[in-house]
Amino acid sequence: MEYTEKILHQSNYWYNDGLRKAKIRDISGAVQSLKRSLQYNRENIPARNLLGLVYYERGEIAEAIVEWILSQNFQKSDNLAGYFIREIQKDKKTLEEIDRAVQMYNQCLVYCDQGAEDLAVIQLKKAVQIHPSYLKAYQLLALLYLKTGQYQKAKQVLKRAHRLDTTNETTLKYMHELSELRETQGTKGREQKTYEIGNDTVIQPAVSPLKENAGFLTILNIVIGILLGAAVVWFLIVPAVNEVKSNRSNKSVLAFKEEINSKDAQISAMKKELETIRNSSDENEAATAAALAAKDSYEKLLTVKEHYNSGQYAYATLAKELLEVQKDSLGDQGKVQYQAIADEVYPSICAEHYSSAKQSYQQGDYPKAITLLEELIRMDGHYKDGEALLLLGDSYLLNNEKDKAEAIYKQIIEAYPKTDVAKRAEEAQKGTPANTQGAGTEESVDSGQSGADVYNDYGSAYGDTAGSDTEDYQGQGDQDVYDNYQETEESYGDVTYEEYQ
Structure with a gap:
């Protein structure tokens, strides 16, 4: 399973x-x-x-x-x-009655906080009469009966609550509490006194303590009556007056609370639905972006291929167009064709960029050197086994871009450990560029030699693109490559129409 x-x-x-x-x-x-x-x-x-x-x-x-x-x-x-x-x-009438019962229950909680249990009991009786299945109201009413010692009434209310929910923990707890309270009650037997008069035994019941203390109890009852009268005034009349004063504000507050609860419920449901929609939307957007990137890269690669086959474009132009292609978004066949053109175009352009960057560096034009070297690194990240990276780091350093320079030096040390270029990068981290500055004699000779080499080795890249090598490449083998690209474009077109028509 x-x-x-x-x-x-x-x-x-x-x-x-x-x-x-x-x-x-x-x-x-x-x-x-x-x-x-x-x-x-x-x-x-x-x-x-x-x-x-x-x-x-x-x-x-x-x-x-x-x-x-x-x-x-x-x-x-x-x-x-x-x-x-x-x-x-x-059924709006029933809904209004349930809402009224809930408001009564909330008001009873306020009464309990104020110590007005009698008013709370009255309100709870009305609440359970309006809403007979209101379990919380039954439980609170039973609790008030337990507190006031009305155990028989508490038992009846708890039976109703138990019928509504047979395993509710609160109801069972109250029932257990009621059983313990009733067990503590019991009647104590009165002691009897016996007298012997001659051969007769006289049994005289014990005098009730109440009769012995009748005078005291009368005074006590009067005092209790006065206290009860004061309590009635305090707990019934005063709260009633306060209730009249605050009734309007309480009604509005309760109405707002109920409305807020309803809105919160709707908001909670809508948030869950919105989260689901957002997740699916993010996945669709990612797939769309990937498809568009692949389509754009294939179109740009086909353009580069056409320009390359025409023999009318310099390698410098082809290199710039090739850099705009996102290689990672291509398929396996597209990557093969991309690499074939790159292997032909990039070496000569990298050599020219490196030579021009060194010359700009020696002349103190560090921004230009940085631009050339960044483009070179995009074409060949390991050009001259890290020398191009080291020159880029020195250019950053002298251009007051120390963070970028530090990042380049760390990259060299990690990529070329225990090599001369790594040691020079470590020295450059101390603040001294690894490449010498200024147009010294040795550098000038190197620069001149480099320029001559570039011209002799790669002159055909700019003036001889239509020569015999290009013509051979445009033969039958090139026709097969172009056919493969046509198939790739048609295949991708099918996917595009299927996704976005």
């Missing part, structure tokens, strides 16, 4: 597990299983739709809508998510 099939199998397994748990009201377990299913395959449409239904079942409407929106983005047609969203939008 392939890796992809294993992943899909795992996703379907957890979907089936979540479906089984949802059928037995194990809502929390179903959520965990469905989330694991989506971790293996985020495009598992049935799992995502079921997760939305589970969220909706326990009253988390915003989370449900998010999952259905994501599901609809992955599959536009034949998707139940669209039906679910339309049904929610259609």
Whole structure:
């Protein structure tokens, strides 16, 4: 079984597990299983739709809508998510009631922070009456009953919450807490006193402590009544007055929060979709750029080939045209033809550039020397076993481009270790050029000799391009080369029309 099939199998397994748990009201377990299913395959449409239904079942409407929106983005047609969203939008009354229940729940949290548990209980009763499947409201109501000692009411509320979600950890925790609190309660037996009068035994029940302390308890009850009255004023009347004052602002704030939550859900879904689109767009752009670069290089190579075969263009012109061709974007056959022309054209031009660069260097025209040497290096990066690179580094150094000079010297040392040119580059790193400056006698002789050699060796490159060698090259062998290029151009043309028509 392939890796992809294993992943899909795992996703379907957890979907089936979540479906089984949802059928037995194990809502929390179903959520965990469905989330694991989506971790293996985020495009598992049935799992995502079921997760939305589970969220909706326990009253988390915003989370449900998010999952259905994501599901609809992955599959536009034949998707139940669209039906679910339309049904929610259609039943506006129910949606408004659920929104009202959520607002009541949020207000109860504020009341709890303020210590007004009585008001919180009233609001929570209304919330669960409006939204009977609101699990969080049941749990908070049970917690308030536990705090106030109303254990019987807490038990009833927890039973309803347990029916909604049989394995919810919060509900089970509260039920366990309720059991422990009720076990601590119990009635203590009262002690009895016995007297013996003659042969008779008289059993007298113990006097209740309440009766013995009746006067004290009366005063205590009065004090408690006063405190309860003050508490009623403080916890009921004062908060009610404050609620009236802040009611308008609270409503607007809650409305904004709900709107923000809805927008955040939509934004989250749209961001995920946009990320997917961007990834595919970047790949298409890269493929397009590569195809255009290949097409441009083939066109330029064919132009160079035509000019070369015509015998009417100097090698200097052919070299400039050949440098504009991106060799790496050519196919194997194109690279062979490129190299054949380069081997014929570049040597003479490199010799001329090197001679002219040395002359410009000796005359102090370092920018010109740099231009010539950079073009030479593009044609032959190892010309004269690093001497051209060393001269380029010296030109950078004397032209106050020390960073570029340092980079060139390091390149020479790494490419030609333990050679004379590497040793000279190491010395040049200290700030002294390896090549001497100025038009000295020795350099002038070398320059003159170099110029003569260039003319004698490569004169045919500029004046004799139409000679017998060129005519031989334009024979039958050249016709085969040209036919190969025609085939390459036609093949590339097919790809171009297929991609971009």
